[in-house]
Amino acid sequence: MEHTSGPTGSALPAAFFSSTTSSFAEFLRVQAPDLLPGRRQLPNSGASELDAPHGTTIVAVSFAGGVLIAGDRRATSGNLIASRDMEKVHVADGYSAVGIAGSAGIALELVRLYAVELAHYEKIEGVPLSLDGKTNKLATMVKGNLDVAMAGLAALPLFVGYDIESDDPKRAGRIVSYDVTGGRYEERSGYHAIGSGSLFAKSSLKKLYDPEADEESAVRTAVESLYDAADDDSATGGPDLVRRIFPTMVTITAERGAVRLPDEQAAAVAEAVVAGRAEQATRGRT
Numbered sequence: 001m002e003h004t005s006g007p008t009g010s011a012l013p014a015a016f017f018s019s020t021t022s023s024f025a026e027f028l029r030v031q032a033p034d035l036l037p038g039r040r041q042l043p044n045s046g047a048s049e050l051d052a053p054h055g056t057t058i059v060a061v062s063f064a065g066g067v068l069i070a071g072d073r074r075a076t077s078g079n080l081i082a083s084r085d086m087e088k089v090h091v092a093d094g095y096s097a098v099g100i101a102g103s104a105g106i107a108l109e110l111v112r113l114y115a116v117e118l119a120h121y122e123k124i125e126g127v128p129l130s131l132d133g134k135t136n137k138l139a140t141m142v143k144g145n146l147d148v149a150m151a152g153l154a155a156l157p158l159f160v161g162y163d164i165e166s167d168d169p170k171r172a173g174r175i176v177s178y179d180v181t182g183g184r185y186e187e188r189s190g191y192h193a194i195g196s197g198s199l200f201a202k203s204s205l206k207k208l209y210d211p212e213a214d215e216e217s218a219v220r221t222a223v224e225s226l227y228d229a230a231d232d233d234s235a236t237g238g239p240d241l242v243r244r245i246f247p248t249m250v251t252i253t254a255e256r257g258a259v260r261l262p263d264e265q266a267a268a269v270a271e272a273v274v275a276g277r278a279e280q281a282t283r284g285r286t
Helices: 024-029 104-125 131-143 146-150 200-208 214-231 263-285
Strands: 003-005 011-013 058-063 064-070 074-075 080-083 089-093 096-103 155-160 173-178 185-187 191-194 248-253 257-260
Touching: 003 173, 003 214, 011 191, 058 155, 058 173, 064 096, 064 155, 064 173, 064 214, 080 191, 080 257, 089 104, 089 248, 089 257, 096 104, 096 131, 096 248, 096 257, 104 131, 104 155, 131 155, 131 185, 155 191, 155 248, 173 191, 191 200, 214 248, 214 263
Parallel strands: none
Antiparallel strands: 003 011, 058 064, 058 191, 064 248, 074 080, 089 096, 096 155, 155 173, 173 185, 248 257
């Protein structure tokens, strides 16, 4: 293989200095395919026998002028709690974020590679991918993980983004879900949820969702839905007031872009939700 000297004087293959593709994932597929999440060697005994940690639950809610995504912090391994404070929601770039559910290790690799993919494209092309381009790129990466997904190690993302090219900035927040084959589905109801607690979270969102809500109200709605999911799904962790573990949330607006909600604000909302539910329970007993 032809080599050339890198900027530090170390020898690297010439492909490392080529701009023939703006896709970092495609570059890995050619140069180091074993580093892709979907190319991991499965154990001879079968992946279905592994008790790999799984993460749930993720919810997304659009509001007037933006969109948000939130996730609980629990990861499970079989009937055990593998982690109480897993980060499942990640900023992908300036105007998008991804939440992950399923096999935790593969899902984390997927979302980290996706963030590098978006940054790499922008550096090579000089412009960021369009929102449709971002969602299609993520679909391709999910499809590339199909082999291990079929073996029982499925990892699914939930994408949210703000379309800066939208004609209606008030309705520019978008939510896109995926299946294990790479199928891409735009959720036009204004809310969605994935993970083991998604059934309960979506039922909650169906009653609480308001398309005219502001950001503060949407954050409260997301936390309420995660609380409902944790109430009925053992794999979903509710707000932990003792350990100070609260949902992770990212909001995306035209003015600020994708911003993680400060821990203090997430704690205040979660504590208000818990207090409200406690008051409801007290009234119900009197």
